[in-house]
Amino acid sequence: MGGKLGRVETRPYYSDKGLSARFYDLTTAADTSLAGDVELYAALVSPGGSALELGSGTGRVSFELAARGISVLGVDIAPAMLAQAEAKLRSAPPEIAARLRFQRGDMASLNLDEQFDAVISPYFALGHLPSGAAWRNVFAGVARHLKPGGRAAFHLASAEMLGQPLPDVRGPALIRPIEGGRRLVVSIADRSSKPQIGRYDQTIEYVVEGPRGVEARSLDHMTFYAADPRPFAEAVGLQADGTAPLGPNLVHLFRKPG
Ligand SMILES: C[S@@+](CC[C@H](N)C(=O)[O-])C[C@H]1O[C@@H](n2cnc3c(N)ncnc32)[C@H](O)[C@@H]1O
Known part of the structure; x- marks a missing residue:
């Protein structure tokens, strides 16, 4: 964890400065x-x-x-x-x-x-x-x-669910309107699985887009074990x-x- 992807630092999921915690309720409701x-x-x-x-x-x-x-x-x-x-x-x-x-x-x-x-x-x-x-x-x-x-x-x-290939890893997984006429765009930036040891990693990109363009961006990394x-x-x-x-x-x- 903690690597670089583009110019944004990758953070652990749910960390203080990442957007995964801030938008948890919104994304989970979907x-x-x-x-x-x-x-x-x-x-x-x-x-x-x-x-x-x-x-x-x-x-x-x-x-x-x-x-x-x-x-x-x-x-x-x-x-x-x-x-x-x-x-x-x-x-x-x-x-x-x-x-x-x-x-x-x-x-x-x-x-x-x-x-x-x-x-x-x-x-x-x-x-x-x-x-x-x-x-x-x-x-x-x-x-x-x-x-x-x-x-x-x-x-x-389930190991089966985590190991499944994504339908389209390049497109946004979720787009939701948020306050102030902005929108949240969530995409899967990277994903890897090691089914033989039950470990799955993914990096999710969260972008807040306002009327004048990108206002905030975060790359949050999570590891799952099955x-x-x-x-x-x-x-x-x-x-x-x-x-x-x-x-x-x-x-x-x-x-x-x-
Ligand atoms: C996907 S969320 C689930 C939250 C809630 N249970 C729900 O169903 O909406 C997983 C939660 O587990 C917490 N978590 C991860 N590792 C933990 C640990 N070792 N001890 C306590 N909480 C942990 C994370 O901080 C996160 O809030």
Whole structure:
């Protein structure tokens, strides 16, 4: 990471100065493969119950769960994502805000003095970590932070989906109008996959175009890892509880014995 592409420095995804964090909610709203994901996570917890979200981002899922009566602690490593979640919290209805907390943390080294009815990791959050020692640490944390009988859910990109060639890597993947008569143009600048080790890299270009031309441009790089999470979960005593399809991918479900 951190290389050069054109005259713009490539930054890690979700970093403070990149545009991937700033426009996360806008670009994610366009991702139809997430349709129904909130209902899937909400079904794991009864209203009045609690959930820990690993990689909670801007709070896309956390706020929806809180609106359904679930108390949520969202943990995320990226300050630029947490800042947006905190800003939304300040303007949320008080009864929803009362059920929400966000804090900075690494999902691979969590030591909260709390247990939850569910631990969830929506929209590929676990896939940002390499699927070796880091996943072992994540699952050890999940087992520690789940109540007996608690449920866990991990949405992971399938190796097949990540390995597919793009229909047209040169054209914009998304164009959206934004404030002040501007528009956001998102394109895939570079993509590579190493299916034999389950590693996928892509660099996304974000361009803000105003009436007089390009106003901001950012090249944000992300790495995804794909693997079967079951051995990691079973090694810490969690039971596999099937999978639920979500778009072309799967949400992997687990249960802590009660
Ligand atoms: C694709 S976003 C998903 C956000 C949210 N769960 C959603 O569904 O909209 C992935 C998030 O995982 C976070 N993340 C990546 N590595 C992390 C880590 N080691 N610990 C905690 N969060 C992490 C990123 O900062 C980012 O906000």
